[in-house]
Amino acid sequence: MKNIATIIGDMRTLKFIVSLLLSASAFCLSSCEQADLVNDNLDNGDVTFVSKDQLKMKFGSAFAKVLAEDKEAREIVKEEALKQIDYDYDVLYLMIKDRKNKMGNTLEQLLLKYIPQDSLSIIVDMIPNLTIFVPELPENTFSAETWNISNMIPKVAVRLTSSSEIPIWSVLGKERILAPNEIPAFPVVVIKENERIIASSSSNTRQVLDNRLNGLAFLDSSFDNLSTNDKMIVTRSTYERYHQGSSTMDPRFTKVKEAYEKVPKGTGWQRDYIYYNISSSNPNGPFQYQCKEFLWGFEMNGDVVGAINKISDQAGDPQYYGNVTGIIMGKIRVVGSGWVDGEFEFKVKVYVASKTAVGNEFVTYFRIKATDLFDITAARNGDVYTVYSAKNKRVLFADPIPLFSWNLDNYSSTIKIALEEVDNTETIVQTSSTTSEFATNFGFDATFGEVVKLGGKFGASAKVNKTVTYQVSTTKGNDELGEVIINFGDDILVDDTSMGTPLNGKYFYLNMSPQYYTGWYRLFISPGSIN
Incomplete structure (x- = not known):
């Protein structure tokens, strides 16, 4: 009974x-x-x-x-x-x-x-x-x-x-x-x-x-998947999940690994070494143009149902509503979830304060399949599949997303990144102001024949604060997922072991800091060599 x-x-x-x-x-x-x-x-x-x-x-x-x-x-x-x-x-x-x-x-x-x-x-x-x-x-x-x-x-x-x-x-x-x-x-x-x-x-x-x-x-x-001569080209997405298959480090992390070894955690700024070759044995250096910041990986955070529903609040997006049939007819892995719209589109907005007191908003996008973001299972029930469970998955980008080159002689020591899931394209531009911190330890050095950074961190000179004005874009209908703050002085790596290899990549990525997250997502940010 x-x-x-x-x-x-x-x-x-x-x-x-x-x-x-x-x-x-x-x-x-x-x-x-x-x-x-x-x-x-x-x-x-x-x-x-x-x-x-x-x-x-x-x-x-x-x-x-x-x-x-x-x-x-x-x-x-x-x-x-x-x-x-x-x-x-x-x-x-x-x-x-x-x-x-x-x-x-x-x-x-x-x-x-x-x-x-x-x-x-x-x-x-x-x-x-x-x-x-x-x-x-x-x-x-x-x-x-x-x-x-x-x-x-x-x-x-x-x-x-x-x-x-x-x-x-x-x-x-x-x-x-x-x-x-x-x-x-x-x-x-x-x-x-x-x-x-x-x-x-x-x-x-x-x-x-x-x-x-x-x-x-x-x-x-x-x-844009059209070539310059307008011949249609089929290119599969390079934004994939990761695996542990490679034993060789991605060469784009070479300078980052050197910084981890030469500037141990808490002893200095690792980006000083990456962008200026500054270390305990080399106090001054000019800006190195061979590196820039990249977005290497992404994952949704927290409760998977909440995460899916957050970025799927538009009717056309892939959604998860739990099992409503009460009948499980054998578990299967769903390949086509998100079937009405294919991949998710995410908008990345990077806010960089300039010494000119005018901030820059750098905008880029990336796309991810629903099945790369979420591990979704379902039951076959007649001529439909009913989704009844899911969990978050980490995505590593085989082609990391380039952001900007971080020269402290031009830019603030702190940047902000905001993320949106794209549902619409109608954009509103507004003006916003904030106070940003700038390094002043720069000067001409005859040895190098150019402007160099004088000392690690903020050097012996005082840092300055300026009010910077931004043109901030907001897209009506997009799902805003929050903002993260990245400091030039943040440690970049957890350690120099493998974080994983993108599924269609040749090399593994180093274990980047997981500190850049909101309640909805986590980003993996690190400098890397451009070529």
Whole structure:
């Protein structure tokens, strides 16, 4: 006989499942009504009350029919996905709309059988970076690599921003709603807005193509997988987990290892040796341009469910909601979690105070697969997988992310790094001021014939404080994960043993200090040689 605690637990589980089912049904009814409304509004040319989610559903319902009826349309999508123009299996609609099948019909003409011309124009106008994403699903169920276009007719999912549920369309119309923690075990492609390619007329970004929407451009060069001659090149992500396979140290750590040996912890600043060759036997030295700061590794911190949900609060991001089926049908390792959007994108903002009293904000990005950040397991339940457990994993970058060269004659002795998970591209720039500390022990030395740092640390001269003004960028909708402070005088290494080797790397990294962390993440920062 079950005890009272077990009965209460069963009742709570049943209540949760019933609640989930009712919510899904309500969403289905609501979204079906919205689909009818968007059809009416679009057909009448009225877009006042039409959201981007409604536009994506309109497009997705038509695209499902096109994929079902035309093998060559499937071939076009697969071919373009394999090019990975932004390092993910993303296909921009604007780049394939004029591709023709053997009958001479373009993809756009095939869509116009199910969408009026004016409606399709509105969709493209409002979502110029409309994208068809081909996910990598568990156990080789489906991917761009394994897609057999002859017998695999994918359904079409729509990544929403207004809901975490995922509507699925087939040739018959809206077929079902997937819960946020469910991963399909059947062929499916995803209609979404691209986070790595945006509408931009800026000359500072690499243009993907020119069109009447001012052109599409990569958000950052780290997402640009096009060669200079515009031939599409497939390059797999170099941001991987680590292993203990190499017995040879990465040569970029040579100077760092020397600093660890020549300047033991607590006896001086190891970066003095790296950037100026300063040690107990060599008190002065000019700046060395062969080294700069790098971001070598990254991991999410703390409770894994909280970490996943923090960076996945947008409806389209990979999410974890626990096991809601109550049925475990054999544990499997999930390869395709985060299936509706591929990789995570992270924005790194480095704030460096300059002696000119104007601070610099250096911005760069990196991308990581959900399955490289989290060890996720799930249960197969019919034609879906249900995620029910996960844990954080450390990522070491085979290509570390360059930040800046830390010359104390120009920059403050303290810098700040802020991290965001990218969900949007609308940026607001604000002015911020702070007081920063600068070293003054610099002067011309005839022996070197240039300005040198005079002594370790702050030398015999007094340090100075200045108020520095920054232009600080904030992106609306991004998940802000906090800031870390790095001091020039911080010890760099825990010891000179191996921290691990990136999975596709040749050498191991030295065991860097774990001190740069917030409640959400941890960074591994160290200088390294540039060549």
